[in-house]
Amino acid sequence: MMDGTIIETKNLTKVYNGNIKAVSDLNISIREGEIYGLAGPNGAGKTTTINMLITRIAPTGGSATVGGFDIVRDSLAVRRLIGVVPQDFTADEDLTGRENIMMVSQFYDVPKAKAKENIGRLLKLVELEDAADRLVRTYSGGMRKRLELIIGLVHEPRILFLDEPTLGLDIQTRTQMWNYVREIQQKLNVTIILTSHYLEEIDALAGKVSIIDHGKVLITGSPSELKASLKGDIITMTLTDQKSADLMKTVPGVIEVVDAGPNTVKIKVDNADEALPRVINFISQHELSTIKLTVQKPSLDEVFLEYTGRSIRDEEGGMDRMKTAMNLRRARQ
Amino acid sequence: MSGLWPLTVRELKKWVRNPTFFFTGLIQPIFWIALFGSAFDITKFLSGPSGSAAASFLLDGAPNYITYIVGGVLTTMGLFTAMFAGTQIIFDRRLGPMGRFLSSPIRRSSIVFSKIISSVIRILPQVVILVVAAYLIPNGLKFVHGFTIVDVLVMATAIILIAFIFSSIFSVIATRMTNMQSIFGIVNLVNLPLMFVSYAMFSKAMMADWLGNIAQYNPVSWSAEAIRTVIINGSLTSSQWVQEGRWLGALAALAAGLLLLTYYLVEKEIRD
Ligand SMILES: Nc1ncnc2c1ncn2[C@@H]1O[C@H](COP(=O)(O)OP(=O)(O)O)[C@@H](O)[C@H]1O
Ligand SMILES: [Mg+2]
Numbered sequence: 001m002m003d004g005t006i007i008e009t010k011n012l013t014k015v016y017n018g019n020i021k022a023v024s025d026l027n028i029s030i031r032e033g034e035i036y037g038l039a040g041p042n043g044a045g046k047t048t049t050i051n052m053l054i055t056r057i058a059p060t061g062g063s064a065t066v067g068g069f070d071i072v073r074d075s076l077a078v079r080r081l082i083g084v085v086p087q088d089f090t091a092d093e094d095l096t097g098r099e100n101i102m103m104v105s106q107f108y109d110v111p112k113a114k115a116k117e118n119i120g121r122l123l124k125l126v127e128l129e130d131a132a133d134r135l136v137r138t139y140s141g142g143m144r145k146r147l148e149l150i151i152g153l154v155h156e157p158r159i160l161f162l163d164e165p166t167l168g169l170d171i172q173t174r175t176q177m178w179n180y181v182r183e184i185q186q187k188l189n190v191t192i193i194l195t196s197h198y199l200e201e202i203d204a205l206a207g208k209v210s211i212i213d214h215g216k217v218l219i220t221g222s223p224s225e226l227k228a229s230l231k232g233d234i235i236t237m238t239l240t241d242q243k244s245a246d247l248m249k250t251v252p253g254v255i256e257v258v259d260a261g262p263n264t265v266k267i268k269v270d271n272a273d274e275a276l277p278r279v280i281n282f283i284s285q286h287e288l289s290t291i292k293l294t295v296q297k298p299s300l301d302e303v304f305l306e307y308t309g310r311s312i313r314d315e316e317g318g319m320d321r322m323k324t325a326m327n328l329r330r331a332r333q
Numbered sequence: 334m335s336g337l338w339p340l341t342v343r344e345l346k347k348w349v350r351n352p353t354f355f356f357t358g359l360i361q362p363i364f365w366i367a368l369f370g371s372a373f374d375i376t377k378f379l380s381g382p383s384g385s386a387a388a389s390f391l392l393d394g395a396p397n398y399i400t401y402i403v404g405g406v407l408t409t410m411g412l413f414t415a416m417f418a419g420t421q422i423i424f425d426r427r428l429g430p431m432g433r434f435l436s437s438p439i440r441r442s443s444i445v446f447s448k449i450i451s452s453v454i455r456i457l458p459q460v461v462i463l464v465v466a467a468y469l470i471p472n473g474l475k476f477v478h479g480f481t482i483v484d485v486l487v488m489a490t491a492i493i494l495i496a497f498i499f500s501s502i503f504s505v506i507a508t509r510m511t512n513m514q515s516i517f518g519i520v521n522l523v524n525l526p527l528m529f530v531s532y533a534m535f536s537k538a539m540m541a542d543w544l545g546n547i548a549q550y551n552p553v554s555w556s557a558e559a560i561r562t563v564i565i566n567g568s569l570t571s572s573q574w575v576q577e578g579r580w581l582g583a584l585a586a587l588a589a590g591l592l593l594l595t596y597y598l599v600e601k602e603i604r605d
Binding site for chain 2: 054055056057076079080082084086088089090091092093094095099102103104106107108151
């Protein structure tokens with residue numbers, strides 16, 4: 001904790017039923033105040049990792065501390081410190097949104113006046129004030145996710161766990177959710193541990209990410225570091241004529257330049273942020289003019305591909321498959 | 334940090350808000366007393382002066398069968414309602430709230446005790462309705478020696494203890510089970526034996542010897558007899574008080590044992 005580390009795992013392992021190795025020898029270290037992403041396809045072990053850190057299930061090997069407390073020996077202290085937004089809905093459908101949050105605030109002994117104040121503020125933050133006194137049964141999927149988000153925050157936790165906060169939501173609702181998460185991190189100053197199988201979500205939110213697959217960490221870093229490590233931003237330029245396009249092939253300090261259609265070239269560079277000024281200088285020196293210029297950086301999807309040899313899209317399946325999987329999970333229990 | 338209060342309030346809110354659940358729960362006692370009171374009334378075959386003497390003997394001196402079985406019906410109703418306390422635990426696991434409870438800093442046992450307490454509370458209005466219904470129906474409940482505060486206290490104590498005993502047993506079973514069908518299976522397996530291998534509907538004199546002997550160890554018998562004794566006799570003799578104390582004492586001891594066992598088992602583990 002001295003260096004601002006708030007969560008640390010040492011060879012954290014979970015084996016289900018003696019043979020399903022869901023998480024194996026996981027080592028991660030999370031600093032106070034950051035948004036830390038756990039990214040990986042379905043079945044990678046993200047939820048299992050979260051469930052161990054929130055003391056809902058016990059590890060079968062290794063250890064971890066959350067806020068300085070051991071997750072097995074001091075599980076009660078850990079629970080007091082954290083807020084949790086699990087992957088599945090937890091609100092009681094027969095109570096109103098407000099009653100659900102109020103009940104959870106009582107679990108943490110938040111004084112009533114304080115709880116009321118927090119609940120008002122949180123409902124406003126996720127724009128649920130109008131629906132707060134309706135039964136949760138009448139909420140849409142997006143509303144329920146938003147409710148879950150603030151239920152996890154009512155006792156002002158220092159650490160918030162968000163397991164797949166946008167699972168099952170449509171694109172607009174997802175980006176809205178991202179804004180809420182950013183706002184929460186800035187306004188409430190909490191450390192957030194976020195899991196997602198949408199890599200663009202991790203990219204958009206997390207300051208640091210561990211990509212996990214089959215229960216193992218493949219690589220850890222900031223999303224920009226990970227993408228930069230792939231070495232291969234593409235600058236695509238369309239110029240006024242073919243002569244200018246050909247001249248671009250002599251631009252210095254790039255990996256390669258290839259033709260990409262009429263009057264168009266693709267320039268491959270290590271890092272577009274640094275290369276772009278050089279390219280633009282070159283253009284003005286030679287008095288060329290550009291009609292179109294786009295910069296394409298590798299996404300975390302390419303990073304995943306690089307480290308696993310396969311695309312995360314292959315695993316993901318459609319939303320329908322996700323829902324089926326969730327229902328099956330329920331049915332199995 | 335116990336969580337018992339908010340969780341119990343939640344259960345009661347759900348109960349009051351669910352109209353079907355609420356009203357069927359209130360109508361049920363009327364059905365029970367009407368059906369049991371006439372279905373099992375064997376004294377109707379006895380007539381004449383010798384017949385009524387025999388009936389009085391079979392009914393431990395009660396003026397009619399309804400008066401005799403009201404304690405048994407109250408107890409059986411408590412038993413049936415309590416056995417379903419466990420199903421709510423399985424629903425909470427299926428529908429998600431359990432995940433929230435298990436990651437909150439509340440006592441594990443308060444999750445289960447909130448179910449037990451609320452199922453005990455749910456039974457109390459049923460008790461009132463059943464007694465009123467039994468009193469109002471033709472040839473119904475007769476308080477030959479008056480209706481006193483003692484009758485009320487004994488009835489309430491016995492039913493609360495019975496409800497506590499069976500809801501804690503079935504709740505603990507539910508914390509170890511993930512499947513709704515299994516718990517219904519167990520309920521169906523034991524409900525009728527618990528009811529019929531007891532003095533709830535018939536006195537020991539009417540039972541086969543072996544059945545009567547087993548029935549004396551059934552808590553359903555203890556509760557039924559405890560209520561019956563005060564209703565039939567009104568003011569008790571000192572030897573009747575000793576017997577009354579034994580029945581209520583046995584119920585209380587069993588409930589206390591189950592309280593500790595439930596606490597111990599549930600704090601140790603609730604299946605996720
Ligand atoms: N309760 C359980 N019992 C047995 N296996 C499980 C259980 N929960 C998860 N698993 C298995 O563990 C692996 C990791 O699952 P999970 O942690 O849910 O992954 P993710 O959240 O990344 O999708 C999967 O293979 C899954 O089938
Ligand atoms: Mg998951």
